Amino acid sequence: MTNKNVSLGATIVHQYYPSFIDLPVGRYLVDSDDLKGMIEVLEHVRPLVITDFSNAIINRPEKKGKIFSDIKRPIHRISRDSIAADAVGNEGRVALAIVLEKPVNGRVFYHDAYTSLLIVSEFGHDKTPDDISFHQPLLKRFIGTYRCVTSDLRTSFFEGAPDAVNAVRIGHRYYTDKERDVPFQERLLAIDTDVDLRPCLLGLGKGARGLQDHYDDEAKTTEKGHHIGKYLIDGFKPPENIIEIEKLANLAFNDEKLRPAVAEAMSILEISILSHQRKFKRFLNISKQNEEKEVTWKFLMNGMLASLLDLYEHNGSKGKVIKNANWVLDVRHKVVHDGYNPSKDEVDRVLSFAKTLITIFEMPEDYKGNWKLKEQYK
Structure with missing residues (x-):
């Protein structure tokens, strides 16, 4: 019977990590219940x-x-x-x-700053020599430990493949019978990593950015230009909270940080709702008893928000907004309290909802298509 735990050899990944990692050249072992391997700092380079x-x-x-x-x-x-x-x-x-x-x-x-690294993990009968699924977990453990201990902001965190256009190079070697008999830590500290390495692109990253072009046909692009031009010459100032939501969209979809985007977007939305409540407090149908209670998310969405929306011409779409608010709130609670990892579609819906409400509350009236403030509240 084949023993899956026998180490047959090691897979070696070379990578230029796009940060200066302030450590001496040397080998660093990772030996925990869930992850084993070695990271070697080869040199610091300034390409x-x-x-x-x-x-x-x-x-x-x-x-x-x-x-x-x-x-x-x-x-x-x-x-x-x-x-x-x-x-x-x-x-x-x-x-x-x-x-x-x-x-x-x-x-x-x-000049930029990079650190040349080798990331090494062993393979047995359960993995092929070309399996590099260990690469990101080992790299994340190494960088995470470094930042936890040093708080060195020069070394950045990257979700997925850092600087994906920067190729990794992959190779492997099989152990001799003598090497297999040596304990794990001793074996990896002494391993010969001088093997042939072949390039492998983990993604196109910045390289694909150069292919960006107009989404629309020429007529629509021209119309969009006139539209933006009119906003700018008319003195339009984007609400700061909408700018913050757009930054979170960049964080979520460009940097792959989905959970922080949800939590932060809901915090910005909370600030916008409470600020609007203070501004129109005298018009709101909220009892003094409820007003004096601690503001919970449930009351914010189903009480305060519902009253605020009545200040606007909503053409019967208020109920749909409140229903969506409760769905978004459920996602927010799962992210914040349960460590839930939302999908990109869920994050897009949360950010779109936050942007819609902030647009209703903070966008100048001349630039809103719907949800105009009723005359008696202006």
């Missing part, structure tokens, strides 16, 4: 980043139908017609930080 607005990556056809990748134009030395700036880091290190060529389409040159 040159060039933003070239007039360049592009392209496919060039060769003879016999072959295609190879190239850049549109060579990368030359920095123009003398440029400006440069030194900077002082938090640690007191002074160095050239950025160079900007003066023309409108001038290139920008700067």
Whole structure:
């Protein structure tokens, strides 16, 4: 019978982590009930980043139908017609930080900070050498422990693959009989990681961002431009709470942080409702007894919100809003109290609901299509 617990070898993943991890070069073992492996800090690197607005990556056809990748134009030395700036880091290190060529389409040159890591986990009969499902859990444990102990904000957290356009490289090696007999910790501390590594893209990340284009046809895009232009020239000021909800949408759908987006959106909505309640307090149908009670979410949504909505022309859609409010509140409670991980659709619905109510309460009347404030309350 095959023993699934026997370690046959190790899978090795190399990655440039997009942060400066302030640790010495060396190997760090992870040995817990739920996770085992090793992270090796190889070096700290500062790659040159060039933003070239007039360049592009392209496919060039060769003879016999072959295609190879190239850049549109060579990368030359920095123009003398440029400006440069030194900077002082938090640690007191002074160095050239950025160079900007003066023309409108001038290139920008700067250094970023990365840490070169090897993430290693063993495989047995239950996993293939190419299985890298361990990669993210080990990396998360390593970075999480580092931040917990040091509180070093220079090292960022990333959900999913950090800087996904930055490829990982994967390899493996099988153990000898002698290596298999060595205890786990001793084996990983002594493992030879000099193996052939092949590149693997975990995702397209920033690379796919360069493919972004207009959603609509030219006529709709032009109309949208006129619409935004009119708002701006008329002196429109977006309500700050709507801007905050838009930032949370970025947090949720670009950074994959779904739970914090729900909790924060509901806090912003609570502030908006209570602020609106104070503004129209004299018009609201809320008994003094209820008003003096501690404000619970249930009362906020089914009592205070219902009274506030009666101040507006809602064409019978108030009931639908209250029903949606209770659904959103249920998601919020599960996230905050039960550690629930909401789906993207659920988060989208929560954020859309919060934005709708804040629009009703805080958007200037001239920019609202529906839910106009009744004349007697203006």
